[in-house]
Amino acid sequence: MKPDLRQAWDQQVLIGDGAMGTFLYQMGFPVGISYEELNLTSPEVIKDVHRRYVEAGAQIIETNTFSANFDKLSKYGLESKVEDINRAGVRIAREVAGSAGYVVGAIGSIRGGKRTNVSTAELKKYFEQQIQALLQEGVDGILLETFYDVEELYLALSIVRKLSPLPVICQFAVEDVARTLDGYTMPEAFRMMQQQGADVIGFNCRTGPNGIMSAMKTLGGHLSVPMSVYPNAGVADYVDGEYQYGAKPDYFGQMAVKFADLGARIIGGCCGTTPAHIAAISSALQGYEPQPITYGPIDIVPAPIEIHEHLAPDGDGEGKGGSPNLVDLVKERHTVIVELDPPRDLDIAKFMKGAQVLKDAGADALTLADNSLAVTRMSNMALGHLVQAETGLRPLVHIACRDRNLIGTQSHLMGFDALGIDHVLAVTGDPARFGDLPGSSSVYDLTSFEIIRMIKQLNEGIAFSGKPLKQKANFVVGAAFNPHGKHLDKAVLRLERKIAAGADYIMTQPVYDPELIRALKEATSHLDIPIFLGIMPLASGRNAEYLHNEVPGIQLSDDVRRRMSGLEGEEGRAMGVAIAKELLDVAMEHFNGIYLMTPFMLYDMSAQLISHVWEKSGRRQPPLFHR
Incomplete structure (x- = not known):
């Protein structure tokens, strides 16, 4: 036997x-x-x-x-x-x-x-x-x-x-x-x-x-x-x-x-x-006689990992060039992030000109989407580096779970770290089948919750695989928030999960209703991380209807749709800016963080809104920047 x-x-x-x-x-x-x-x-x-x-x-x-x-x-x-x-x-x-x-x-x-x-x-x-x-x-x-x-x-x-x-x-x-x-x-x-x-x-x-x-x-x-x-x-x-x-x-x-x-x-x-x-x-092993093993309590002290912190050039630890990160900045004053879409072609002249205009207007950071709506655009890593090098404006890059597997995601983040791009926004990403290359695969190795956790793991000097990275990354990680669902309280519960995963700040979808801004402030008042409220000026009546009816996560109020109805060209843009300023007036009463989205590369519209923020806050001159 x-x-x-x-x-x-x-x-x-x-x-x-x-x-x-x-x-x-x-x-x-x-x-x-x-x-x-x-x-x-x-x-x-x-x-x-x-x-x-x-x-x-x-x-x-x-x-x-x-x-x-x-x-x-x-x-x-x-x-x-x-x-x-x-x-x-x-x-x-x-x-x-x-x-x-x-x-x-x-x-x-x-x-x-x-x-x-x-x-x-x-x-x-x-x-x-x-x-x-x-x-x-x-x-x-x-x-x-x-x-x-x-x-x-x-x-x-x-x-x-x-x-x-x-x-x-x-x-x-x-x-x-x-x-x-x-x-x-x-x-x-x-x-x-x-x-x-x-x-x-x-x-x-x-x-x-x-x-x-x-x-x-x-x-x-x-x-x-x-x-x-x-x-x-x-x-x-x-x-x-x-x-x-x-x-x-x-x-x-x-x-x-x-x-x-x-x-x-x-x-x-x-x-x-x-x-x-x-x-x-x-x-x-034929004839091998194993030596008796004396089993005892295992040493549970982790093997030491040699970690080196990133140091800013001036040694103050605040970040490249000594400028405070956005989370610290928004605790002190109104802070403006502006989104500018990377181009769909190889011509970056207009994009770079827009970045400079927004920098001169006083933007605190330029945020670049990661093939938003699953439409192929130029790499936000390359453009983020150029923006940082040529304008001194801080890049804030989106990272979508859709396009890269675990290997590619970590590699991408390591590249950002090497370039000194340390502000990121973790997003799920729209499914590839709805974009300009519907035959492309949607990867989704990670959820938005998981990618936040993994990025924060890089900050501990640990790779996705568990390997030590010899030095720690220094990412400030944002999470996206859509406040337009039927049940705001449930959306906030999901947001709390992202905060628990390690999110440092929140960026919302564009809001077009003053009452929703107030409700959002009340629903999130218990949260201890900053929220950047999304505002996107409308360019025309057609743009308003498209956003309301076809783009996920965006809903316009009946009043905004009525005011934009039938307006095109300069008239439409002027009304879009006027509505956005009204929304900013309400938003600034409740949130220090402002997230402006630029439509159709019309960066002059965003520049007007940046100026409005500084005038409203009593800062008529653009703030000074180190980046």
Whole structure:
């Protein structure tokens, strides 16, 4: 009779199996199908893969259920098959493992490093459904693998522990710096998993043997539980239309001994590994006698990270050139941000002239949208840098979640930091299908809440991946607010969530109703961050109707539409400025922050409104600027 799984890894180093998904891909099964569905449609294929790993020396077989949860299966219309697919996966693995092998139910991360793309309530529901199906079919243990953050893994582990006393293996997907996406060091993460009842804690995926070795070493040899390691076969390369992995089986054999010396008691493979890799591990560990490990409380003090603060040129810490940031400025006086749209062509002459006019009128910052309304425009990074260098006016750039994945978003922000552009506005971004390139993809790796949190993480000197960045960024992060919904109180609750995520200031959609300005002040009076109230002068009657009827987030009052009706050209612009001045008079009574939006590059209209703000506030001369 085989020993209990816990006894087995205390006595020896157990050999795990290798990849399922990438191995099926190498066998000719295309990306874009549910590999877990093969448990029902092609069980002989899954059985054959398991058999090859057992013949290679694997003692622990993972069920083919990594993504067999409601959320992942629903993408293939298989959400009603969760129980069937999981139970079939256990039966297939059990048949191949036989009486000598161990079967662990494989459960992967649902969020996949995207933080809150699935709510906590949904996570609980989906994990519990899958875990119960695996337990009912009789696994020897549960393997929670490829988790990027502590929160989700902790939740999944707590559900297993509520349902079963079976052994549980928990594996993080980290890079060589060994920090989770939510910022925990591995000693901290290990301690939390141990306290929640994990039997084995380790690493898999995301990196090859060398990266996992580096992650193991960050623990400093102080282990609280046995460890498991399932590295990728190096970094994937895309060659001639196929994914290929470079790490060879003999290299895996050499690294297996080093893993065992560091305390690993389960060693297998993840993406790109094959039965040949597992055979090399099994051969290298043949006759290996592990040294007894004395488990004690793990050192939970995070490894020191060398952080260097940005210093202003004059050393005052206020920002480039010594000027206070907008959040500090708006606490002292009325402060004006003006939006000027980047051009849709390659001619920047008019844009740069407009920026200079707005600077001369006394704008405190020029804000540049990020392909607003999903219409392709020139990079706001390039224009922001030019504005800053040539006019001295502070750029405030929008960052949309629509256009860039996590890699591109962090890279983009790092570029802003290098250029000294430190004021940003996080926005979701209008869907690409409604813009000028409807065939383009909308990425949305992050929500507006998540991007705010991630930007503030850069301010701590920590990359999205958890890596240290050697110095801290210094971003002042804004959030957008639409006050035009039917229920202002609910909109404010959403706004409070953005503030909780780390927003430093708020910029609203344009408001055309004095009563709404007053209501907005009352509804937000409890908030402790500044609000820049949006005002956009109307250029014509047609412009007014278009904004009211076709542009999301903008509503005009009946009075404004009546006054603009039928007006065009200079007459329309004059009325638009007059209405905007009336709105500014009300806004300035309640808000120090003013956000002017320039229509159709008619920057002279915005310049008139800037002058009105300074006259109204008693500052008839434009303020002096350092930027």
